[in-house]
Amino acid sequence: MKKILVVDDEPSIRELMHDYLSMQGFEVIEAVDGLDGFNKFMQHNPEAAILDVEMPGMNGQDLTNKILAINRNFPVIIISAFLYKYSRRNFIESGVRAVLEKPVDLRLIKQNLQAIFGTRN
Template sequence: MKKILLVDDEEGIQMLYREELEDEGYEVISAYTGEEGIQKFKEESPDLVILDIQMPGMNGIETLRQMKMENPKLPVILSSAYNEYKQDLGAWASDEYVVKSSNINDLKEAVRKHLS
């Protein structure tokens, strides 16, 4: 079973993404901050990371940098409510950029693409 690390500070997003991704057959590990995400990334060795950008403490761009320095081949999907972060050079290190929505078909498609 493929393992996904979900790093997002919003409880509702965590619940929605977890339910949908577990229904797709993935194991989902949750973290609510960038710092916690880095810790779980090191402990769990996920196959893919879904990462929010705006979080308290370490933001998603800095979390992405640290993860990619340790494992450059790890697929990371940035998921943000804000489309303007696509222009941030730091976001370019991600493998996908998905705008948050209650319809998560784009996210599920991106996950399938990187884990198949």
């Protein structure tokens, strides 16, 4: 079972992602902010991450940079309601696999994870 790290400061988003990804056959590790996310990344060795951008403390962009500094090929999917503040191109150039806007279409999450893992459900 593939492990997915979900980092979002909104409990309802974490719950939605947890329920959906669990139904898709993934083990879900949840984190409430970037620092918690980095600690869980180091502790649990997930195979991909879905990160919010706007979070207190360490934001998703900083977390992405820390993760990709450790593993340049690690699959990161960014989700945010505030993408207008950021450059999608910068995220993609930094190694992020996908940048999705909230409210996120869960089918896009599934499609991106299938592309990352080379699977079809």
